[in-house]
Amino acid sequence: MSILQFTAPPLPHYITCGFFFMQPGQKHLNRRNIGVFDLLVVTSGCLYMMEDDRKYEVAAGQALILRPDQHHYSYESCRTETGCFWLHFQTGGKWGTTQNAAAVPQTDPNGINAFTVQTFTILLPQFIQLSQPALVYEKLNQLVALEQNAHNNWARWKHQLIFQQILELLNASLDLHTVLPAVNVADQAAAYLRMHYKEDITVKTLGEALNFHPVYIARCMQKELGCSPVEYLMRYRIEQAKLLLLQTDLPIALIGENVGFHLTSYFSSCFTKIEGLSPRAYRRRFQSML
Structure with a gap:
């Protein structure tokens, strides 16, 4: 399993989001090095996505995060009507990938310091079956509804808060698959x-x-x-x-x-x-x- 790991602070930050329906025969956009992470959460149907040489069949209740530095496109048209949320986000900190969440170093015990900001690692699955898909859909709907007020500071702040909750839900889905005894x-x-x-x-x-x-x-x-x-x-x-x-x-x-x-x-x-x-x-x- 490919896992994205982000060093925080700073936290990954929300940019924008939306929802689309694709009819049978339609494909996702063909894009290369778009410079932002693209989270896709499918609510119905299936997307057939390719990122460089890796194929993903993203069905209802599943999520895929496309990287900002690679080529991604649909290798096959949608077979049925497909609904999907999309969300762009980015980070100002370091990030990378791993195949093993257990191999990521834990917080340094010598860093239990009340007066020093300690960095930590956020792990997100690149492709996952969501453990609570309905809750993720609800949070994404809240983000989409806020887009009309995105010019206001209060809405941008709320966007970030809801986005962090979505990251928590993605991480929780990962934990079900990777946490070792x-x-x-x-x-x-x-x-x-x-x-x-x-x-x-x-x-x-x-x-x-x-x-x-x-x-x-x-x-x-x-x-x-x-x-x-x-x-x-x-x-x-x-x-x-x-x-x-x-x-x-x-x-x-x-x-x-x-x-x-x-x-x-x-x-x-x-x-x-x-x-x-x-x-x-x-x-x-x-x-x-x-």
Whole structure:
């Protein structure tokens, strides 16, 4: 499966959209290097599309994203009346393709930083059976209805918001086909640790919460996130402590307790090991800059 991967920010952005009906015997336009991504979502009938040397039969409930840098055209006329939404979008960031979603690197665990914008990867299937076609049709209809007001800022903003929802639905369709057990377990573990970081968490309680053996959870997190559950939890606690150090006047000991450390000395030791300076010195460094 060909998968488009976009590095964000910036997010892919909406340009324009519409809907067309093709009668039997009609074909999609023959175009080369149009410079924008072209999302086709078929509601009835079938489109017979070619992109360079790859053939796609896009039937009702399916979606195809044509690339901006390749030649695409219909290799066969429509056999029945065919309805299709089209949507042009583009990105100002990096993008590429992969055949394996599991091979795309996950977020760097060392990048759990409350004060740094972290990039992430958006994965979209180039050709997919939609998991919720009716909902995608509804969102596309909303976009088409807004086109008459596209000269207004409020409409352009709403276009972008609805477009992001469509991207989420495309990604969700991809997840049904590609998410591997290890990826899912690592994601569940990370979410649980973030939600319960103030509590006493052990590998045993984590295993019981997710209903997986702790060794398997650790293996999945190491593979997908590059760290153990203990390391992930520690870094997340320290990031939450950094926020409290800068945004409150709470005592160091109380901040440590609020993020899951029972001993102030252990909190200070862990903080210093990760940040290179003590919690008190960290707070003073930024206070002196005000």
